[in-house]
Amino acid sequence: KIRMETQNLTVKYGRATGVENISLPIYDKKVTALIGPSGCGKSTFLRALNRMHDLTPSAVVTGHALLDGEDIYTSGVDPVVIRRKVGMVFQKPTPFPTMSIYDNTIAGLKLVGIKKRSYLDEMVEKSLRQAALWDEVKDRLKTPGGSLSGGQQQRLSIARALAVEPEILLMDEPTSSLDPQSTTRIEELIEDLKKDVTIAIVTHNMQQASRVSDYTAFFYVGSMVEHGTTDMIFTRP
Numbered sequence: 663k664i665r666m667e668t669q670n671l672t673v674k675y676g677r678a679t680g681v682e683n684i685s686l687p688i689y690d691k692k693v694t695a696l697i698g699p700s701g702c703g704k705s706t707f708l709r710a711l712n713r714m715h716d717l718t719p720s721a722v723v724t725g726h727a728l729l730d731g732e733d734i735y736t737s738g739v740d741p742v743v744i745r746r747k748v749g750m751v752f753q754k755p756t757p758f759p760t761m762s763i764y765d766n767t768i769a770g771l772k773l774v775g776i777k778k779r780s781y782l783d784e785m786v787e788k789s790l791r792q793a794a795l796w797d798e799v800k801d802r803l804k805t806p807g808g809s810l811s812g813g814q815q816q817r818l819s820i821a822r823a824l825a826v827e828p829e830i831l832l833m834d835e836p837t838s839s840l841d842p843q844s845t846t847r848i849e850e851l852i853e854d855l856k857k858d859v860t861i862a863i864v865t866h867n868m869q870q871a872s873r874v875s876d877y878t879a880f881f882y883v884g885s886m887v888e889h890g891t892t893d894m895i896f897t898r899p
């Protein structure tokens with residue numbers, strides 16, 4: 663089943679092209695890897711999937727991105743609602759360093775106005791468990807997010823994204839600032855998460871794409887040159 667789909671999606675930064683005419687299906691509860699060399703537009707494409715470019719004045723998006731059949735670029739659609747449904751995790755972990763682990767986890771929920779303590783408590787435990795961080799932090803929820811290791815901070819960033827219960831999770835090179843051991847933990851986590859959430863991950867690491875993804879889209883200088891099941895893409899002669 664297709665959860666999200668782009669049709670002729672193009673992103674320009676002023677006169678420069680970020681990506682051009684990308685039509686890609688993103689299958690439900692699967693991991694889709696976006697791979698290709700640096701500067702080929704992977705990150706630009708990923709950001710178009712939750713209207714992040716609304717925050718970049720020079721960026722202009724044309725074409726369509728359908729979420730459950732509805733174009734997220736239709737006028738009148740609230741980008742904030744889209745960013746709740748389509749969460750994002752970045753290359754560098756993004757904890758608020760002086761804010762507690764608890765408050766970091768619920769930062770997204772606070773933004774959408776959720777205040778009920780019992781619900782927040784429940785979501786903190788649920789999302790930290792989903793991010794495979796609960797056992798390591800359950801006795802220190804009041805300590806600052808910045809006191810965690812880099813790998814733990816990335817799992818905290820993932821927990822924060824999961825706490826708002828997104829339908830799709832976008833990950834932009836989530837392991838490229840991490841050591842090999844933390845990378846393996848995140849890759850195992852991705853494998854677990856796809857039971858609950860649809861994932862699109864940008865990586866320049868082919869081995870990682872072949873390990874974690876079900877579907878692969880290969881980008882080259884602003885275009886998507888090939889896409890298909892990861893098995894097919896990686897067993898090509």
Ligand code: ADP
Pocket residue numbers: 675678679680681698699700701702703704705706707718720
């Ligand atoms: P990748 O993620 O594959 O490394 P990017 O999406 O970051 O590629 O970049 C694609 C192209 O768009 C590059 O030529 C890059 O310089 C350009 N680009 C990316 N972000 C911006 C921006 N904010 N303003 C202008 N050009 C940008």
Ligand code: ADP
Pocket residue numbers: 700701705753
């Ligand atoms: P990445 O490691 O994801 O490829 P980059 O180093 O390409 O990241 O980009 C870092 C930031 O700079 C991003 O927010 C991107 O949008 C912006 N950026 C990239 N290329 C350009 C550019 N040519 N002009 C302006 N901003 C850019």
